[in-house]
Amino acid sequence: MATINLFIHSPGSAISSERRLPSTVPLHQLKGQLERITGVPPMDQVLSLHSARTDDPDVRAVLIAQLQGDDKSLEDYGVREGMSIKVQDTRPAPLANQFLDDSQVEKFELSEEAYAQRRDTVLAYKQRNKMGRFDPSHPSNDASSASSNAAKYCEPLPPDFKLGARCEVDTVASGAGKRGTVRFIGETEFGAGPGAAAAGGKWIGVEYDEPVGKNDGSVAGKRYFSCRLKYGGFARPDKVKVGDYPEEEIDLEDDDAEL
Known part of the structure; x- marks a missing residue:
């Protein structure tokens, strides 16, 4: 099955994601997978193909085609790497946003x-x-713990730690790594607790592929890099692995898979 790297943008649900999508499956099957990403039911989706991402006002995206005909595929519309699929939600706003607005939920x-x-x-x-x-x-x-951490975090990083490098960040809580791109390498004005604050040393700023971060590249009013809100995060170098970590692909064979 041929796959292609595309941007997914759903304005109604404020979802933006870069994914590898199958280019040869029928649109009715693709819509089922897009529902997992955007939350928009297939029957309420209106799809359009654009030349570039449509979630960035600084990027000029040209409309290529309205994706109609459930039996057609992306390949039938001449899809190319780096294009974007915009998913419009045709449901009334109150219905479409009922699961998105948590301002009225008592916490x-x-x-x-x-x-x-x-x-x-x-x-x-x-x-x-x-x-x-x-x-x-x-x-x-141990009284020597802080000084040990300081030495570890101040050591030179391997040469593959470069801005723009693909990476995966270890997350003990979920047991799975979060993939993204290195956007910052250096010292910061914040710490992540008494031990880390005392240690100082380098931090790695990451722009994640999905909104699984904590910020937009800034912390406590200090900007270290720029990305969309919830797509940015910082980790110590020993929690970051740099290498061949491409965007996660959608598995069409398993309808129960979590994305």
Whole structure:
């Protein structure tokens, strides 16, 4: 199955994504996969093919074709690498946005002090069982830990750590890596906790392929690089692997796969 690198833009759901898509499958099958990315049901999708990405006002995108005919494929419309598919949502705005606007959702918030006083939390469990940083033998309790981290983060980086390099960032919480592009290498004015702040040293700024980040390349009013909101993040060099990490492809064979 032939695949091609395209930008996906759904203005109604504020979704922008770069994906490798199959160019030879019928549009009705492709719409099912686009629903996973944009949240727009196939019957409510109006697709158009453009010469470049349509989510960037600084990029001039020319309309190539309106994608009509469920049995046709992208190849039938002369699709090329780097083009963009705009997914318009024909549903009424209140219906289309009912799952996007969380401003009316009541949120439960717990202060750090209140959380620390509870005895039914993970933190309390670790304290009782002397696990992690509460273990007297844990490296973070060693006076030499900060100086050790400082030396590690100030060491020269391998030559493949360059701006524009493709990378994958380890994420312990999810167990899966987040792919993106290196946009910043150097020291910052922020830290990620007492140990990291004391250590100083280099950070790697990454523009992620998906909105899985925490910022737009700026932290606490200081800009280190520019990208879309939620597409930017920073990680220590030992959490970043540089190499051949292409955009994730959509698997059309597994309708239950998560994207």
